[in-house]
Amino acid sequence: xxxxxxxxxxxxxxxxxxxxxxxxxxxxxxxxISRRAGLPSSTGHRMVADLLECGLLERDEDQRVRLxxxxxxxxxxxxxxxxxxxxxxxxxxxxxxxxxxxxxxAVLENDETLFVExxxxxxxxxxxxxxxxxxxxxASSSGLVLLxxxxxxxxxxxxxxxxxxxAPGTETDPARLRRDLARIRRxxxxxxxGSVESVSTGVAVPIREGxxxxxxxxxxxxxxxxxxxxxxxELRAAAARISATMGxxxxxxxxxxxxxxxx
Amino acid sequence: xxxxxxxxxxxxxxxxxxxxxxxxxxxxxxxxISRRAGLPSSTGHRMVADLLECGLLERDEDQRVRLxxxxxxxxxxxxxxxxxxxxxxxxxxxxxxxxxxxxxxAVLENDETLFVExxxxxxxxxxxxxxxxxxxxxASSSGLVLLxxxxxxxxxxxxxxxxxxxAPGTETDPARLRRDLARIRRxxxxxxxGSVESVSTGVAVPIREGxxxxxxxxxxxxxxxxxxxxxxxELRAAAARISATMGxxxxxxxxxxxxxxxx
Numbered sequence: 001x002x003x004x005x006x007x008x009x010x011x012x013x014x015x016x017x018x019x020x021x022x023x024x025x026x027x028x029x030x031x032x033i034s035r036r037a038g039l040p041s042s043t044g045h046r047m048v049a050d051l052l053e054c055g056l057l058e059r060d061e062d063q064r065v066r067l068x069x070x071x072x073x074x075x076x077x078x079x080x081x082x083x084x085x086x087x088x089x090x091x092x093x094x095x096x097x098x099x100x101x102x103x104x105x106a107v108l109e110n111d112e113t114l115f116v117e118x119x120x121x122x123x124x125x126x127x128x129x130x131x132x133x134x135x136x137x138x139a140s141s142s143g144l145v146l147l148x149x150x151x152x153x154x155x156x157x158x159x160x161x162x163x164x165x166x167a168p169g170t171e172t173d174p175a176r177l178r179r180d181l182a183r184i185r186r187x188x189x190x191x192x193x194g195s196v197e198s199v200s201t202g203v204a205v206p207i208r209e210g211x212x213x214x215x216x217x218x219x220x221x222x223x224x225x226x227x228x229x230x231x232x233x234e235l236r237a238a239a240a241r242i243s244a245t246m247g248x249x250x251x252x253x254x255x256x257x258x259x260x261x262x263x
Numbered sequence: 264x265x266x267x268x269x270x271x272x273x274x275x276x277x278x279x280x281x282x283x284x285x286x287x288x289x290x291x292x293x294x295x296i297s298r299r300a301g302l303p304s305s306t307g308h309r310m311v312a313d314l315l316e317c318g319l320l321e322r323d324e325d326q327r328v329r330l331x332x333x334x335x336x337x338x339x340x341x342x343x344x345x346x347x348x349x350x351x352x353x354x355x356x357x358x359x360x361x362x363x364x365x366x367x368x369a370v371l372e373n374d375e376t377l378f379v380e381x382x383x384x385x386x387x388x389x390x391x392x393x394x395x396x397x398x399x400x401x402a403s404s405s406g407l408v409l410l411x412x413x414x415x416x417x418x419x420x421x422x423x424x425x426x427x428x429x430a431p432g433t434e435t436d437p438a439r440l441r442r443d444l445a446r447i448r449r450x451x452x453x454x455x456x457g458s459v460e461s462v463s464t465g466v467a468v469p470i471r472e473g474x475x476x477x478x479x480x481x482x483x484x485x486x487x488x489x490x491x492x493x494x495x496x497e498l499r500a501a502a503a504r505i506s507a508t509m510g511x512x513x514x515x516x517x518x519x520x521x522x523x524x525x526x
Contacts, residue, residue: 009313131349
């Protein structure tokens with residue numbers, strides 16, 4: 001609908017505008033946005049004006065442009081990610097209080113690992129992930145859990161490569177990765193030393209919708225040579241409780257529509 | 264740009280589609296979305312197809328439509344709300360651990376109180392707020408903080424009414440509300456019994472950008488007749504630390520653009 005001469009829809013161009021913002025670039029001018037989105041200046045400025053009008057973008061006190069609180073609200077209030085995150089957060093806090101290390105929640109999104117929540121401990125070590133940040137599926141303990149339990153078609157596609165190394169410890173050999181994934185499905189846990197950062201070991205377990213499909217991964221990032229036994233135990237206990245919550249029907253508000261996905 | 268015959272932009276129509284989702288309605292059919300967005304069926308179906316294509320919407324396993332993880336990612340990863348929330352969360356956890364009551368973070372958004380984070384305690388009492396939920400500015404302790412410290416033009420507009428009661432304890436008299444707001448600015452804290460729910464008392468304090476303007480409110484919800492001294496003390500200590508964090512320049516990633524708003 002309302003396609004440009006290039007055949008691109010207005011929606012696609014809006015996404016390109018929103019994509020120019022990230023954790024290191026939260027404020028921009030309309031000119032910068034146009035350039036980074038690859039849009040002609042007049043088109044870019046008109047789109048920014050339009051998005052400001054709707055509140056999806058907003059101006060800061062210096063008249064520069066940032067993502068609007070309205071966008072945040074629209075994205076979250078009806079989001080199934082919010083339900084997962086709400087179910088997981090109290091248990092993540094418990095894991096973090098016991099282990100005092102970075103604790104993370106990730107989902108599969110468009111063939112990558114998307115981190116939807118992260119609790120950081122001030123005394124914990126290095127960790128490059130951040131909320132709404134991504135990593136390749138084969139290069140983090142969370143991603144390996146999601147890949148091991150994901151659709152076979154996805155697994156074959158990823159195994160077909162290319163499998164780039166994020167760190168020296170990233171498994172990039174398809175045959176070995178295939179064996180790793182089979183073991184992860186059997187054992188229900190990943191311990192991945194140095195797969196994202198040389199100095200760290202990721203430990204991750206699957207979260208299910210009740211007893212159903214795997215919908216997320218819960219992980220902690222430990223120093224490379226730390227013992228992993230307690231982390232595995234804590235993560236398994238937390239994941240079991242989050243899975244149970246996600247398997248129950250959501251509470252109904254008056255007039256609300258039942259979410260019948262959970263079984 | 265690309266306006267419909269009604270003069271409405273495609274962006275406005277996208278917002279209307281996204282607005283049909285909320286906490287009680289996380290999955291819908293394209294027909295339901297069209298009807299609730301007030302769009303002709305063919306237009307609605309085309310827009311849903313377009314939004315699915317871009318990942319802003321996605322299909323669940325029953326082929327119904329829900330908000331896309333991509334929307335969530337775009338809204339969060341470059342959001343200044345995320346920075347506030349990241350600064351506030353560790354302190355909110357501390358407040359919650361000590362008080363064992365609902366702990367909330369709210370900002371001013373389009374003349375209303377928007378709750379951007381909430382930690383709930385399993386044994387805490389009633390609380391109708393939720394993440395990405397809204398309340399009128401005059402009807403919660405958080406809103407009163409934001410209104411007291413907000414622009415004078417906004418305050419006069421809200422005082423001009425109408426001031427609807429959310430609960431029997433909501434202050435709806437403009438003269439008394441004006442005096443309350445002046446006192447809140449002097450004392451730096453709100454204790455609002457029954458302003459949202461008869462059984463609860465909200466306690467809120469302002470969060471500043473360093474020593475600069477008020478950017479958020481931190482609050483707890485106590486049982487109506489509970490003592491408030493410890494809550495005020497904990498909230499003030501937490502808010503001071505969050506304000507200090509928000510007043511510092513954000514850490515720079517290589518090649519990142521400095522956020523010069525903080526001073």
